[in-house]
Amino acid sequence: VLLMLLLLVALPVQAGDKLHPLVEVPRLLKNADAPDVVLLDIQPLAYYQQVHLSGALSAPFEQWRSTPSQGLRGMLPPIVQLEGLLSRLGVTTRDRVIIVSTGLDAGDMAAAARVFWTLKVLGHDQVAILNGGLNAVASDENAAQWLTNVTASRPVSHYQAKPNLSLLADAAATQAARKRGELLVDARSDAEFLGIHVGDAGERPGTLPGARNPPFDWLTENGSGQMLRPARLRTLLAAVGIDPAVPQVHFCHTGNRAALTWFASYALLGNEQARLYDASMLEWAARADLPMERRVQF
Helix, strand or coil, rough: CHEEEEEEHHCCCCCCCCCEEECHHHHHHHHCCCEEEEEHHHHHHHHHHHCCEEECCCCCCCHCCCCCCCCCCCCCCCCHHHHHHHHHHHHCCCECCCCCCCCCCCHHHHHHHHHHHHHHHCCCCEEEEEEHHHHHHCCCCCCCCHCCCCCCEEEEEECCCCCCHHEECCCHHHHHHHHHCEEEEECCEEEEEEEECCCCCCCCEECCCECCCHHHHHHHHEEEEEECHHHHHHHHHHHCCCCCCCCEEEECCCCCCCHHHHHHHHHHHCCCCCCEEEEEHHHCCCCCCCEEECCCCC
């Protein structure tokens, strides 16, 4: 019974209906039969073992990123590796997947958005994020009772991706987009954007020439785990010169914070021309052959 109630985080409640990309806790309170909904809890395993939504599967965020041989940490893992992860979890391509983070702040929502992006790259159509994550559940007196520490599992599946690499940008694609005059969205802090701070030693300070800068935590309510509504997102983006409807490449330091600005454009504002630069400034700022713009000179 508890699991059936939890399946109501999907906005539509009938099995097979399309998921809205951002779902709300109050749907926990409705009755519906939706056996194809899978909750993926991306907390560290130690936190999952303490508390999670009843029926949620443990899929720690660290499993969704990898460090390839060239040393660019936090990259998209090989497709076959992700297929293995989803198969072990028991997820099928027909399932509606809802990603659950701790939800304490914008960083947690960015991690959820990164997993959302990864599943979209795999070609998984039915994906959503629980707005506010576990923190929103714990804050709702009518829903907090559905928290548990009982481990959940599903039978092993055979997940076969249908990759959609159009959502992924590398350095060459980002450089080409820049030369075409496409919008470049820097999701880092304003200090990093202006060239006051750098992410790693050896990186050149600054940003990509012509980039716009909505720091990723602006996209949530006061930096919390609750996303701004679409109308407010449009107002915010317009304030920094971003047209949410045009082709754009989102970047940050390692492609994590930028997942949240990408999610806002792609999923909440409907821009299918939005892409995420996976390696982001960790790669770009370390390469002397790629142009940089520093707005504050010391």
